[in-house]
Amino acid sequence: MQLLYEYRLILLEGVGVTVALAVLSLILSVICGLAGAFAKLSPSRGMRRLGGCYTTFVRSVPDLVLMMLIFYGGQLMINDIGRLTGLWGYIDVNQFIAGVLTLGFIFGAYMAETFRGAILAIPRGQIEAAMSCGMNPRQVFRLVTWPQMVRYALPSFTNNWLVLIKSTALVSVIGLHDLVWNAFAAGRSTQKLFTFMIAVLVIYLMITGISDLLLRRLDRRYSAGAKRA
Template identity: 45%
Template sequence: MSRFDLHGYGPLLLEGARLTVYVGVCAMALAVLLGLIGMWCKFSPSPLVRFVVDTYTTVVRGVPELVLILLVYYGVPTFIQDVSAHFGRNIYIALDPFTAGVATIGFIYGAFATEVFRGARLAVPKGQIEAARACGMSGPLTFRRILLPQMMRFALPGLGNVWMILIKATALISVIQLPELMRSADIAARNTRKPFTFFFAASLIYLAITIISNIVQHWAERRAARGLRRA
């Protein structure tokens, strides 16, 4: 029984896995939202808007995730407090690890999702957009009825890859003490002095999440491709 429940720490790892998936889902939702906004800005007629979103995707994709997590969790509150103190005000800010982790991971992978949606937007035939405009559809209506449904079909493989990378990146949040899977495995390994056992168990759980995600992704891609003529 002690082996089955990993020396009493099996439930801790399962709870960490649950939190890992929850963080991943929340961060992915934020990434998709930022990706859609970023894609829209990529095609903006304003050079300033395009410059801002290009800077966002370039900088975020070029800085390590761990650096950004530490910067947001430790650096941002300190920076705000220092600025407020400069103006004679004392403001104390403390980010909880969950909020900081979800916001940072979502912000990072929003840059990747932006490029996925940009490619999906380019894959939609221009003639359909022109036809929608000729029918008198507004920009938002064209996006909702014409662009978005087709974009999602083209974007699904890329978004699936973003999810796979994102769910593994949640392990980095362990450095800010969020009790997700990696943090739980580290606690169990330190208390039992069996690092191989618990880190190997964590790797198997991550693998299981990845396999299930692959199954769901393939199902979603097949469902999105229903009714399409195969070449």
């Protein structure tokens, strides 16, 4: 414990990076997920195919491969375009931004399936009734679709969020100083790697435990009316 206390600032810094990475990735994944869900439910055949290609591609390629492809391949592509066009010089892609983009893109595909299933679970008659009362599509989404979609999506959304938190550990392979990277560096320097990995395990358990508790309370809030009915 004394050793962990001495390196507490390094570990806390890593926790901050990990939590920020997870939250920003979640926001991006929700945006991508909503776009993907509406694309797969679109009356346009082209949009449905585009949404299907997005979810199939992400679920078929390992997360680590996508992480390295976006970070290293994206950096090469950006610099090649700049060199050929002369519009900019060498650009060093930030690891944090690469991590957010990758995790948001990956989990956006899983969120798309979550939101699509939740929207399909809403009785069609409710949406038709809202439209017959004179509501425009925006009002129907805000007052009818969104509240029920959240209730149906929360169980799967919770699972996606917990998996996303664990997946943030992948960013350590591209050099981002997150919790895993900092703990691994401290463990190697002190030759107490096992001690620091146990600390990482406990910290991740705490983060996921708090997240699960908060999302369960949110689930009870959105399900209150359904349970009374």
